Amino acid sequence: MNITHALIVVYKMLTYNRHSKGASVPCEQLLYYSDRIKILCGKFKVINHLSINKMKVIPYTLFFIFMLASCQQEETLNTGKIVEGKEIKASFTIQYSNFSIPKLRSQTSGEKEINDIEIVVFVSGAYQYTVTGKNLTTSSGNVEFNALLYSTASPVTLFILANGTDILANNPPLEVGDTESEVAVKLKNTFSAAGINGNFPMFASYSLPSGLDALIANNITGINFLRSIARIDVNANAVTSNFRLASVQAFRANNSLQIIPQSRESNSATVPSIPSGSTANINTTVITPTTTEASSLSQLYLPESAAPSEADQVSQATCVVIGGYYNGSSTISYYRMDFDSGISGHPFGQILRNYQYTFNIESVSLVGYPTAEAAATNPSSSGISSSIIVWDSNTTNMVTDGQYYLGISKNPIFLASGIGSTNTSLIDANTTYTMQWASSEGIGTGTPSTSLNNGIFSVEQINGGTSIQVTALTANSLTTDIVQYILLRSNDNNSLSLFITIRQTAFGVIPSSITISASGGEGYALVTSSSPWGSISNQSWFTANASVGDTLKWTATQNTGSTLRTGNLVVNNLNGEQASIPFQQNIPNNTVLNVYSLRSGLAYLGLGSAVNTAESRAQGLKGILTNAANFSLSGKVNCGGFNFTQSTVLPHALNATVLANINILYINLVGGISEISTAGAAASVTWLEEDPKRVMIVAFDLSANTNIMNALGVTNITYYGDVAGTYPMQFNSNTTYFSNTGPFTSYPGSPIKNPFSFRNYDANYAELSIAAYPSITPILKGPHGNCLLGVDYSRRVIYVGDIDIFSSGSGYNATPNNYIQNITGLINSDASRLIGNVWGWATNTALGVTP
Template identity: 35%
Template sequence: MKHFILLLMMGVMGIACSDDAFVSDATGSGQGDVPIRLTITTPAATVYTRVGNQFRTTDRESAISEIQVLVFENGEYRYRVPGIAINSNGSRTTFDARLSSSNQPLKLFIVANATAAVIANEPQQGDSEMTVKKRIRQPFGTSGLNAKFPMFAEYEINGGLDGGQVNNITGLQALRSIARVDVQAGTVNNFRLASVQVFRANSLIQVMHEGTGLTMTAPVVPATSTGTVNTVPVAVDGYESVGQLYLPESVVVPEADRRTKATCIVVGGYYEEDETPTYYRMDFDPRDENGVFGQILRNHKYIFNIRSVSGSGWRDPEDAAVNVSSHIEVEIKAWDDNTQDMYFDGEHHFGVSAREVILNSKVNSVKPLFVNTDIADYTLQWSDSQGNTSGNPATLLTSAAFKVEKSADGKQIVVTALQDNSEAVADKVEYFVVTANRWQVLITIRQRNGVIAGRMVNMMTFNAGLGALGQNILPPLNGGESRSDGLRGILTNKNNFGPSGVVECGGFNLLLANASKDNLTDDLFATADIIYVNYMANSSFGSQDAAKVHNWLKASRNRVLIVSCDAYDVSVPLMTEILGTTDNLIWLRKTGDPFTLTGKSSGNYFTDAGPFTQKYGAIPLDFSLRNYDTYHGEIGAGSAAGIFPILMGPGTGTENGIVLGVDFDRRIIYWGDVDLGNTSTGNLGNSDNRITNTTGEITNNASKLIANVMAWAVGVVLDE
């Protein structure tokens, strides 16, 4: 069942809200009788490290000023309409359009900031989706890209489109059609930059990518494009070129042609006491470690770190462009909302999961930032919007409105609202700076005014095996399976997750799907915000299902996957899909010891700083959760990288692994024992080390911990 049908049923039942005041004055060849309102998440503009006395941001990386909606029916192009009432605010853009009603499957292509390219390459009725994708292209010239960047998103409406109602579409995520190149030379004492430019860039940009989802693995270059564009030099004064060079995609070049045909970067710079700049070539993947020499992918950021310079370069950039590169190291990081920006200096690294923290309107609303660094002593300071700091560096900041705290292990920065936001319209906004070695990163705190109180969270489990949560809203209603009776109670209790709950939202809409090995569909998964692949035999959920649910997860930064890994015959295809191997999983028959808490600190979201421990009290260091029966699963050291541990298993001998953990970057919760959500006593059970009721009252440490895990998942879903 697709989004429109789901939204309609929820609206009739009083579960979701819509804006009945929608008015559209859209004009165009496809103007019709069905108003729609769309919300697109665009890749956020990055706030960079301090350059001189300024924090540099490039708002045009995410801004949208014009939109065209191309409509396909049963795979054939029909018409286009403009987007109107466009409101682009940071990484979130809303707009209106008016389409024609249809009882046939539809697909929408949303093209942003490229109206001229659409008009110049106008699709023809009956064109296929791929024909239209290949047709819409725009030129890239020697002056580079200086306007807002072309972006693309798509959306399917398999159930057709009915008139007479407002259709709200959310969850779309746009991809930029270009890549960005940054050059850093801040650690080289005998060299400073003077210019940066590209040689042999492609002359055409294909606005729409040809793959599916949001993960780009291969470039798309129009067949008539020529790799002959040499851009004019962009002046650089200092040691960084940040947000100055944006490029079309390019393909891998055969080894014999690398020197003269590969797209490359040429930097000008002053070596030691040179009075005139000389020039150096830099290649994409210069060591060819991944077999992609010269390849550039859209929506990626390429950071070239110059680590050493041992002599003057070529006298002119043209000579540098046809000779081999030297004296550089290249770090490549994805440039989208699913991956954090990382800073490198050749010795250390520092990255933070977001540049803006959005809290809801209630006091004690909390949001963690996740930090990836080898720098233990980074600090926090309040600042203004330009990054001018005030006060002393610290690990805990407190104002009248907010608290910002670095966790003891440095892996989290937790932001908490200390007041309700009672303002009629305005957000509460404050800023702080994270300082790590030479880097300073500006973070915005924004407390909304009740913006998510009506948003339902759709969570899917499967009617097979153990731990299914059942179905509580859409008929037929189903009470679920007993091993998750405590978890179900926590989720459906409006005092926990509701408009006036500890976590402010519309509540949980539990969806139940029938498992059918390698026959589950993308449309089925598309209805969910959170998918819990509960305890099911490998014969119920196969490798094709695993690939589809993994693609579902990667397609939006507002989705969470929960994976049961309780036994050797459970979720092996899915664990293989997401971890690459099951060699490091430990399946144990052990009941003598409980699961111990790890990472306890005042800044730990799950033990102290989360909404349920903010309200009901912190979890003590010596807490452990009971080990219910003879089986559970643990993730061993070989696969634990990137997973934040919450509960550790007893292991065997000196070895133990993660029973409950979260991969924040990939938005995956690993659930190593289905009985984490079970109220039954089992082995070792007492009144504190398990959920003790089915009605969702938060009465002990076990219920607080599990509720905080789910609060984190809801925060991902509702994050704007």
């Protein structure tokens, strides 16, 4: 962001504050952004508090513009300091739980729909601005959206309101400088006998103690919406033999509700937040069941209520009155039921937001009161017996048998990648329980206990079993999550069980190192992190910042020097985890490599860059080598390209003079009188050993090239003429370059998928003994289990047991992924990625660049 951008921010904020009313604009907004301009330009002094009329805003803004017209200083990236006032696109994923206990009725549309999002932003505890969430999508209990915020090094708190646009508009305006508590008490909604008109307002908060950094991927997750109301269900399934439910009604509900709770330390309400001036004078409209609902009713939603004194419980407590036909009578009688669960923290008459209260009618033995009003103003009816289940709707999983219930607030339970990382999940139960390790199928293993430890995770019941705490005993150094499972079982004859997933997330960056061509440019890395992350480079020529989601985008300038450039990129996340990624930029390399092949037999590469000068079985390979996207100054492998020359004298009389300027000696499949002579083979090995930047690629199928194989000391070879299967790739630490980190498979390219097998073209191939030659690393094995394609790193020799891996012909066992499919050099299969990496290793070795 430059100075002009900062001034545009000031202008926008001063001329358009959607949720402020009146004829003046508070000066605090100007001060807030002038401080950020001061940081950018260093030319301001403290401005006294003023009262600025809206008509004077533009002159003030122009005044700032003229003062800064000569300011040339631009912000710099990757300094480790947060740049103030930079516009940031933040992404949000927020959960909103199912508002229903299993086996009871599902949600109504109003309680689960989200039509709009407003984000109220506080900096250092003071209100600054409100923004609207954009690109809103909802699915599977999650809402996703993004919003434009402004970077700051000061602590930030976000109040996120769902279905809150009208509430902001219909309440007193938020003033810059308002505290969090002052904003909370301003935002209220009326409650009438008919309930809430429209979708239910919800609230979530998120704190960023270190501020908002423009260089961090601000992907905000792991928070839950709290609905501002409670849901009440009545279940009469157990008494249908002598009672038919006819109506449900609440008495003495509050006539207003507060959208933002006063206590915001957790995802669960612990005390009610009753707006100042609210009166408990609402008797809700009677709900009459349909035929299909005759034994169970939901859809009664109430604002929070405080517990009255014991003396006032009958006359002042919010209560539920049901009407029904007792014992076949044609007259409705009425029964009072109170919010009296007997559970600690839930006193008589208290109703908390985002809770679900389920009244289970267990028996009806007498006729009730004649009117609903009479029932509401008298003690609970003795003729009815009922129990109440109090369920926090942020409990994501709950099971119940009608009498007992067992629920958990988080499932899966996520842990950060570091050793010692912990997470606690609340348990909602009216029974005791034990824990047990389990298989992925949910089958219990080991002994049930209140404490578990398997060397990977420990799980402890804490706070009297109202929570479980999971701790990682090891660090996750993998690129995938570590997953274990447990079962919670109730102690009342094991009638209830919950299957819980524990997931320790990975933190890392792929690739683990970055190699950059001399021409510079941009590239990408994949960051695996369970929390927002950012990056810092220690070199000015290499910058990196968050792109989209888990993608890190880096940019490097051109290297015009004569030496390699190196540096280090550090990626941190908000969990305190850190990854260090070294990067290296090659020197400008206009070197054109001389590649020499033998013009006889099969798969020679021919003269010049034309693909059709190569023998047909090498045209797939030559297409890859001559495509500028692959091998060039701007290609995946940085070089000046290749000069293809060849031997035409039979037998091939290679000697020191012929080989002097060759970089890569490619001994394709020759035989008979065309084979390299014994002297030529010896000269070739000498040539190879004289310079560490020389590479030999030699084919050994069909009993060909025996002289050169003898000169290399590789003679334990078996030749085959069958179609016994494909050639499986070997995935291990010695072959990572060819499967993952090479130029054609590193991110943003795709690694070769394990398992992968190369096709067998025409049944003729050879395998060399793995046991006899431990210095040769198998890349592909043959169908009989020995080495078909391998590399000797120390001698810089690539051994090819089937020259047809360089062919674009389909042959036997072909699939779209297991052979080179074209002669244009398009990399579109795992086979072409592998061949690209094999020649990428050979090219970089010949250039003296560490592959």
